[in-house]
Amino acid sequence: MAAYTPPLDDMAFVLHDVLAVHDSPLPGYADLDRAFTAAILDEAGRIARDVLAPLNATGDRQGCRLENGTVRTPEGFRRAFELLRAGGWTSIDCDPAYGGQGLPYVLHAAVGEMHSAANMAFAMYSGLTHGAYTAIHAHGSDAQKAAYLPKLVTCEWTGTMNLTEPHAGTDLGLLRTRAEPQSDGTHRITGQKIFISAGDHDLAENIVHLVLARTPQAPAGVKGISLFIVPKYLPNPDGTLGERNALSVGKLEEKMGIHGNATCVMNYDGATGWLLGPENAGLKAMFTMMNEARAQVGMQGLAQAAGAYQLAAAYARERL
Template identity: 65%
Template sequence: MPGYVPPLEAIRFTLRAVTPADTPIPLLPDEATLEAILDGAGRLAAEALAPLNPIGDREGCVLENGTVRTPAGFRDGFDAMRDGGWCGLDCAEDHGGAGLSYLIHSTVGEIFVSANMALQMYAGLTHGAYSAILAHGSEAQKALYLPKLANCAWTGTMNLTEPQAGTDLGLIRTKAEPAEDGSYRLTGQKIFISAGEHDLAENIVHLVLARAPGGEPGTRGLSMFIVPKHLPEEDGTPGARNAVHCLKVEEKMGIHGNATCVMAYDGATGWLIGELHKGMRAMFTMMNEARLGVGLQGYAVAEAAAQAAAAYARDRLQGRSPLPGPHEGAADPLIAHPDIRRMLMDQRAFLEGARALTYWGAAQIDLARTGDAEAEARISLLTPVIKAFLTDRGFETAVTAQQVFGGHGYIEETGVAQYLRDARIAMIYEGANGVQALDLVGRKLAGDGGRAMMAFFATMKAEIAAATEPELQGIAQALKAGSKDLQAAAMHFAEHGLKEPAVALAGASDFLSLFGHVALGWMHLKLARAALDDAGRRERQLALAEHWAGRHMPATALHLARIRAGAASVMALPAEAF
């Protein structure tokens, strides 16, 4: 089977189509630098990372004498990422990074995730730790940790979940007792810790939520601590082993090449990051970035699956197509059959819209970092949509890819089943998708008096009005209808949500999916408009946008109907009836 081919031409086009102009900072480098970045990342992904993907799936990670051994070749692959400077593209130049935009970081991240999600996660989590320390750490902490994290000489983790505390972080029991030297001693257990222990770096920096004395119950009493695997010496080199170790590597459905660990803290030495009892603030710096990154994972893995499905559909001879045309040999290729073409178009329309929405979101993060409050409000509103809708549909796209393969898709040898298994976790971690829907409806929708939501509707109105070209009319009208359905759903919650909370909560997932359809419809309008004067993309982008408009945007009416149905049927049976 052909391997993953980075879609560099589509990436270039999307970057130009969705990147805002006249920004206070350059979001894209000059053309020559951009070409060098994309071409270099594409070569590394195709030649070094993608061949390791099935190896990681087969071998997994093994705990031996307290150390986790990663799959064969992973160290070489990670070294290639590290030595090429790929881990710190948007990190500050003072820390050894390239000082580029988060948008460029996300673009390269897509290529690496498509090639090998499990391996890329080691670097992705490290980036989150870098961002948290950059935003909340002391000057001494920044000087010590950031240069090491920027180039992945040291890697990072996020330690939140405990056996009794998943989404409800207020139940965390890990304790942090102050020591005389100003440090803390952490005791407790954390689970589901991605990259918690491995052999790819000389040190691992754990950011741990724990409860220090004096903190009130619930999340408001939590603090965040830096707990390194090896205690740094005065010169910054790794020293003595800290009292933190891996008890177990979980056996998972997918991402076998990434070590998901149960971590034990037995009086481990840690240092407070940020303010005491304000750990949730530091945690959300990592979490919000991670949620956009997980949304990216949702479509990036699906991109690799869709490529495999399209290649198989072109080569596999099965049956005779009922359509007119030249028919040679005993059978036609699968791609000649309308139902197979439907699946391939569904995949491609989702993927190109998802890429555009993710790049748009990354650009908003860049603008928010300059102090742009409107950009901050936009990405805050859209983050749960990007995370949940793109991972829901990304998994669905991987399932569809498997369906194109038929029986061979159920055989591990073809490789498509791995994409499905790897994609599934993205719907769960960094906040399960149902939680994202509750966040959207319960917090983001009415936040700041609903200003962000109203601004989104104003943007939709302006984009639709600007689409005056005849070729765009059907696409714009579909977006207009979807936007009206989204407004009606928001009004329904405003009218019923406060007095009947179950109405909003029971309809939250439908609202998020409705929002996701509209957001991708918006992106397809942007892409189609940008392609009107591009002979190489015009026909393709119009076809994909019309497919999304005609076959997917009608789902907004279905979701609105479900929302208006209320909570009565959802809550009809007593708990003991299930």
């Protein structure tokens, strides 16, 4: 049996018979008739079944490798990521002003559910990028939006979120990463982050890290945290890539079942960062990304349960 069968009938039932998306007065929903959603979900499901699911077990067994400071993803991930980008699957609900398709988030979520069920480790690379896109879209200056959003929409560049530190997970008020203001308006970011999903890889030409840090006079606790854009390669004013930023992968960490996603210790050694949103309001800005991540984690749980159910049902039927 196939490792994953896209639940297209169930999705059509939820979208049209339960949610009645085709009747919704919300902006962007007018296009969502049954034929339209079926065409999109059919093709997304084919990619999940034929491209992503076959890379799931092999990707987990092979895992990511750290070679000379760069993370190599498992065999087949690069080609699959290019296919995802070329088909516009990373831009479904993104703002057309930055190259997105402007379709409702519900369609993006349905596609994401199938891709997560087929290969969660793989789907996390574009999933985190979407979160970084949302945070910059909500809190970035016009110049930051122009510089980063078109690249994140297409996943030419990918995104990460850097909250956790060795001594600060749940209690982010304790975080110690420092941000020293510079005369040119940038900040120098110094500190260590752990458990950073998609922290480094070979799927995109640049990686845009969103990093929580403290400025020198910041008040203690969560009211003294700011958010910074810290790209792996510093973009030139014309959008081309400039020099490598002062950040590196300390090591790859272990996360059961998602070895195909690079979970990294990230070291920032005076890296150049740009403030995203107001100083000391960084946790609020980061929660734009975190809240999306929370919804995605719930969706991933559903996706894993659906995939596990399919395998269990097939095994029960075959094992006479």
